[in-house]
Amino acid sequence: MLTIHGVARSRASRIIWLCHExxxxxxxxxxxxxxxxxxxxxxxxxxxxxxxxxxxxxPAGGIPVIEDDGLVLSESLACTxxxxxxxxxxxxxxxxxxxxxMMQWSFYGATAVEPDALTLMVLHGRGQAQSGEDAALVxxxxxxxxxxxxxxxxxLAAHGHPVGGRFTVADLNLAEVVRYxxxxxxxxxxFPAVQAWLADxxxxxxxxxxxxxxxxxxx
Numbered sequence: 001m002l003t004i005h006g007v008a009r010s011r012a013s014r015i016i017w018l019c020h021e022x023x024x025x026x027x028x029x030x031x032x033x034x035x036x037x038x039x040x041x042x043x044x045x046x047x048x049x050x051x052x053x054x055x056x057x058x059p060a061g062g063i064p065v066i067e068d069d070g071l072v073l074s075e076s077l078a079c080t081x082x083x084x085x086x087x088x089x090x091x092x093x094x095x096x097x098x099x100x101x102m103m104q105w106s107f108y109g110a111t112a113v114e115p116d117a118l119t120l121m122v123l124h125g126r127g128q129a130q131s132g133e134d135a136a137l138v139x140x141x142x143x144x145x146x147x148x149x150x151x152x153x154x155x156l157a158a159h160g161h162p163v164g165g166r167f168t169v170a171d172l173n174l175a176e177v178v179r180y181x182x183x184x185x186x187x188x189x190x191f192p193a194v195q196a197w198l199a200d201x202x203x204x205x206x207x208x209x210x211x212x213x214x215x216x217x218x219x
């Protein structure tokens with residue numbers, strides 16, 4: 001059985017969502033990020049990314065990590081793309097061109113959107129006010145996101161989905177990145193196609209199942 005190492009309040013959420021889309025059974029080992037613990041090296045600390053047993057599996061010390069038929073694989077996008085290809089169906093690429101496009105949109109989200117979207121989530125995710133340096137960081141992140149978000153918005157307005165005119169692993173990967181910015185209304189309201197597409201992604205039963213599990217975990 002597939003094993004996912006990582007809590008749902010991490011990029012493991014992407015893999016968990018995909019498994020629910022695929023009806024793929026998995027075992028989850030709830031490895032938590034070391035920075036979330038006051039004393040991650042304490043003998044009674046929860047299993048975390050600094051625990052020797054986890055580092056033996058993943059020397060990079062990051063979650064998620066999956067184990068599947070002897071393969072140990074890290075990096076969440078590599079994991080979702082691998083699992084989609086392996087298990088097939090509508091979420092998977094149908095040919096080499098779709099495979100390339102799914103990688104393109106996944107990596108575009110990770111490189112052009114995710115860093116600044118994470119800034120918005122951390123500093124503005126719950127609508128909290130900023131001042132001084134934080135306000136400047138939020139404003140800068142939002143400004144830099146306008147260009148890549150317009151690229152995504154224009155594509156979705158024309159095609160409905162990143163690839164193939166259907167929901168695929170590319171939607172899932174990109175939606176999990178764009179989600180980080182959704183709380184910043186001044187940015188999101190500029191991109192109606194992105195907003196509608198993201199709402200559709202989040203209405204999917206598989207996402208809702210993952211999200212409820214995520215909410216059940218401690219913050």
